Amino acid sequence: MPTVGFLYPGYSAEDDYPTFERMLGNVRLVVRHTLMRTDAHEVNALLDIGGEDVLGEGADALRAQGVDAAVWACTSGSFVFGWDGAEAQVEGVRTASGVPASSTSFAFVNACRALDVRRVAVAATYPRDVASRFVEFLGHVGIEVTSLSYEGIFTAAEVGTLTREQVIDFVAANDHPDAEAVLVPDTALHTADCLEDLETRIGKPVLTANQVTVWEGLRLIGDHSTREGLGTLFRCGDRGTTGVRPS
Template structure:
């Protein structure tokens, strides 16, 4: 059994995470704790991370894209480090997960379909650019509509993937249709969050046709060439960083 622990902002629905758990292998569990309060409160995040560890989680992900990118690349990494130290587990966030997921589907240029205010959506674009990802188009929807329509409207011929970052937006049921609409990978907040947790837990081979290119079954083959882009964090192992007594 592999258990991914999610810190979920209060009010964000669990339905997508339960659907992902059902679609993936039967020995994968997605556990979540509703986080109450502002995302900048490290003590509350630490308490939630500890609760997830005690429940058996093998990794912890702060399941809020906006709450993890809003202060920039360095602040997102500091937030992940704090979570890891609090829980004694590898930790990350949805935003950092997007940086890894874009690379995992072989993309370097992306378009963003945002449902945030314009300045927040532009902040996500800057976050991706700090990770070495080229953002070729940003389109903000004034109201959330069908996911396939959001994706189609945001798509750009230069983009190799389309990103829908909002973790409050249910997207899993529409993933296959959205990818079919644009003919390229679609990465969404809830999908990326669970994938990042599995990556941190070093759980490989989790796949489901309904979860898009990010969870596509991989055929055995040689490792792809190239190094990870500079600045992308590896799974944080807090015990390896403890100061000597």
């Protein structure tokens, strides 16, 4: 069975991945928890969370498990490095794991390209300074952020406690009429079981961190099948996008 490995920092919403696995069928999703010395949505802490030593150890473990692709499942721990730094980060994961690799930040860009989305609203759980770096990352490839909201939640642990209803209300409150989609960039946020309800409530595509991370993993193994129940992104498949970087 095809297997995608995910490097996931700490413990917050990792249970989204077994949920996705059950909904997808015919693919195995393996989560490898990586070291989080400090749980903080703060630049220095995020640089440590996504450090070469941390990801290298995790990628080695995924190689031993025989995965077919590897994804660094952390948005803030990738975009905080900037575009070039995030590319180098993914290259390190690819080398250590021996398989095609990517990260959640690149997954968001690839998902926007697959849906032909160029204007987005960003509903971020992070503090303002961290959320602003995501805007810069998207801007590198010409994705316009029509509005940025930031909840200022300092830890992933706290984000992981938000209920399904709180997540839906939060995302709906931070849409923008000019946005073609809403991006929700935090893998600590549980969203696997509410993607369809989010889109029904808002009336447009919603791209969440764990959703695009799983989609990116399938893209890396060449699985472009359409699937129901996981939002517009999975219903449309890949639309032939080859990704923003070599994998």
